[in-house]
Amino acid sequence: MNHSNDYSLAELLACVASRLLEDNRAVFVGTGLPMIATMLAQRTHAPHILIIFEAGGVGPQVPVLPISVGDSRTFHKAVAASSMHDVMAAAQAGYIDYGFLGAAAMDAYGNLNTTVIGAWERPKVRLPGSGGANDVGSFCWRTLYIMRNQSRRTFVNELDFITTPGWLGGPGEREKAGLPAGCGPYRVITQLGVYGFDEETKRLELLSLHPGVTADEVQANSEFEILIPAELPVTQPPTEEERRVLGEIDPTGMVLGKYQFRPPRS
Amino acid sequence: MSDVIEILAEGQGELLGWRDPDENRAWVRENKPRGLVDKQMSVQEAVARFVRDGDYLALGGFGHIRVPMALVYEIIRQGRRDLAIAGKTAVHDIDVLIGAGCVAKVECAYSFGHELRGLSPAGRRAVESGQVKVVAEISNGGYQWRFLAGMMGIPFIPVRNLMGSDTFGKSSAKQVRDPWSGKPVTLLPAAYPDVALFHVPRCDRYGNAQIDGILVEDFELARAARRVIVTTEEIVAEEEIRREPDRTAIPFYVVDAVCEVPYGAHPTLMPYRYFFDEAHIQEWLTLSKTAEGAQAYFEKYVFGVPDFDAYLEKIGGLRTLAQLKRIEQLRAPMVNGQAEMEARR
Numbered sequence: 295m296n297h298s299n300d301y302s303l304a305e306l307l308a309c310v311a312s313r314l315l316e317d318n319r320a321v322f323v324g325t326g327l328p329m330i331a332t333m334l335a336q337r338t339h340a341p342h343i344l345i346i347f348e349a350g351g352v353g354p355q356v357p358v359l360p361i362s363v364g365d366s367r368t369f370h371k372a373v374a375a376s377s378m379h380d381v382m383a384a385a386q387a388g389y390i391d392y393g394f395l396g397a398a399a400m401d402a403y404g405n406l407n408t409t410v411i412g413a414w415e416r417p418k419v420r421l422p423g424s425g426g427a428n429d430v431g432s433f434c435w436r437t438l439y440i441m442r443n444q445s446r447r448t449f450v451n452e453l454d455f456i457t458t459p460g461w462l463g464g465p466g467e468r469e470k471a472g473l474p475a476g477c478g479p480y481r482v483i484t485q486l487g488v489y490g491f492d493e494e495t496k497r498l499e500l501l502s503l504h505p506g507v508t509a510d511e512v513q514a515n516s517e518f519e520i521l522i523p524a525e526l527p528v529t530q531p532p533t534e535e536e537r538r539v540l541g542e543i544d545p546t547g548m549v550l551g552k553y554q555f556r557p558p559r560s
Numbered sequence: 561m562s563d564v565i566e567i568l569a570e571g572q573g574e575l576l577g578w579r580d581p582d583e584n585r586a587w588v589r590e591n592k593p594r595g596l597v598d599k600q601m602s603v604q605e606a607v608a609r610f611v612r613d614g615d616y617l618a619l620g621g622f623g624h625i626r627v628p629m630a631l632v633y634e635i636i637r638q639g640r641r642d643l644a645i646a647g648k649t650a651v652h653d654i655d656v657l658i659g660a661g662c663v664a665k666v667e668c669a670y671s672f673g674h675e676l677r678g679l680s681p682a683g684r685r686a687v688e689s690g691q692v693k694v695v696a697e698i699s700n701g702g703y704q705w706r707f708l709a710g711m712m713g714i715p716f717i718p719v720r721n722l723m724g725s726d727t728f729g730k731s732s733a734k735q736v737r738d739p740w741s742g743k744p745v746t747l748l749p750a751a752y753p754d755v756a757l758f759h760v761p762r763c764d765r766y767g768n769a770q771i772d773g774i775l776v777e778d779f780e781l782a783r784a785a786r787r788v789i790v791t792t793e794e795i796v797a798e799e800e801i802r803r804e805p806d807r808t809a810i811p812f813y814v815v816d817a818v819c820e821v822p823y824g825a826h827p828t829l830m831p832y833r834y835f836f837d838e839a840h841i842q843e844w845l846t847l848s849k850t851a852e853g854a855q856a857y858f859e860k861y862v863f864g865v866p867d868f869d870a871y872l873e874k875i876g877g878l879r880t881l882a883q884l885k886r887i888e889q890l891r892a893p894m895v896n897g898q899a900e901m902e903a904r905r
Contacts, residue, residue: 347774349649349774361675362623362675362836364621365625369831375773378701379705405725414726414730417687419688420684421679423697423727424669424700425649425700426700426701428699457725467724472724472735473723
């Protein structure tokens with residue numbers, strides 16, 4: 295594989311997310327980077343991945359990047375233009391393997407806040423709320439998070455509001471709360487590295503460092519302690535082929551160009 | 561095992577739009593039209609007759625998709641106040657209504673944001689200053705299931721989301737122990753909005769409405785709401801509906817008013833017909849950064865025009881609408897909203 299050197303952070307995040315998606319699985323997609331990552335998977339290693347949009351688009355052959363989760367591109371040449379009840383029910387019934395989420399803030403257990411900063415009654419910043427996030431985080435077998443701004447303000451000890459459940463307070467807590475068994479957050483991708491969740495504690499654990507990033511930087515950009523193994527692989531950079539396909543998917547840089555790049559320091 | 565279902569937890573959010581199912585059945589029996597009646601009227605008349613101050617209102621479509629904007633502008637023009645809005649992924653509609661001072665309360669699944677276009681200046685300003693109160697939280701899936709319970713005439717529906725989160729804590733839901741599995745389960749209360757508004761591509765004069773593309777939650781919402789106003793790109797003959805009855809999403813007996821309003825979803829997207837007017841959305845997002853700017857927008861596009869046809873002239877008339885049609889039909893590339901907004905000035 296030819297690895298590229300002058301890739302952007304957005305391209306790296308899209309490639310990492312894309313490689314996590316297995317073929318012949320169903321994925322709940324939103325707009326932006328998750329859509330790009332899924333389209334990349336579809337055009338490379340996962341041609342039969344089933345794309346589902348929460349507003350009712352099922353199995354589309356997306357011609358150009360959709361701007362909205364309900365835009366007609368989300369059901370272009372689809373197998374069904376259905377309804378939210380149909381796809382949310384499918385997710386609740388266990389049909390959907392992957393879901394993508396982002397958030398303003400996350401805690402060590404992968405719980406997410408997209409509702410308010412400050413007190414709910416009189417917020418300092420009012421954010422959009424759950425949208426489909428609580429549904430995705432409750433129902434999908436494996437949830438993938440993309441958070442491009444990992445910092446002490448976004449990786450926090452205590453959330454102002456738990457919009458979407460991660461592992462709640464640790465192992466078994468989701469089931470105890472009544473959520474469907476055996477599902478939850480799987481991977482977290484940030485500008486610094488890729489994370490999973492420790493089996494024993496369900497706390498965030500570093501899995502790989504992006505090129506040029508150190509473990510110290512990872513910890514310095516988190517309020518909570520991250521489990522960091524002694525031996526760490528480096529995230530595989532985008533290949534020339536992946537970058538070429540990304541250029542086809544987002545030729546004008548509508549999403550990929552929007553990112554505030556923070557190039558990894560060497 | 562106890563013969564009483566144990567309540568495990570209760571959300572503290574305000575319960576909007578719930579009714580005793582028997583009370584609603586009786587209301588439906590008295591008020592909903594089972595005979596074929598011509599319901600065509602103007603948007604002015606429909607809003608004047610069916611939307612009242614303080615109503616709990618829900619709008620069809622999703623985000624910037626198939627949103628009944630002609631009705632939204634008319635509600636602003638008629639000065640409705642203190643509305644409670646279902647923030648069921650309400651984006652452009654709720655933002656404009658909030659900016660115009662029509663809204664007092666929101667039950668929020670997704671509001672105050674414009675997806676990839678960023679956060680909403682007007683919505684955020686209103687909530688952060690206390691002018692608009694978010695009275696309850698819920699999720700997108702949760703909201704449409706409240707309407708599903710409403711359309712079924714049942715008091716609540718058991719679901720498996722919201723649990724363990726503050727979204728539940730600020731919702732109007734309750735949790736009980738499922739008497740079969742013994743596991744905790746969320747009960748979402750039915751929602752019966754006072755009025756629901758829709759924009760559709762085709763409808764006959766009785767209110768048989770067909771939708772092209774995804775239904776989102778319009779199927780459930782139309783059947784749960786007490787009053788339903790449908791605007792349509794065109795009024796078609798009853799025979800045209802009967803030729804393809806499988807495409808009817810909203811049947812006449814739940815509809816109270818039918819208004820023919822070509823391009824009635826502008827600046828939002830109408831599947832297969834016209835794309836988002838990014839330049840217009842950008843103009844709103846730019847102007848609504850201040851209260852004065854928002855006022856200027858309404859002076860220009862709502863109070864400054866007598867009706868929706870005059871509004872369509874103002875946004876660029878046929879030239880703009882033809883361009884939006886080409887983009888939607890993939891015959892022209894998307895435009896940059898910012899650049900297009902500058903160009904139109």
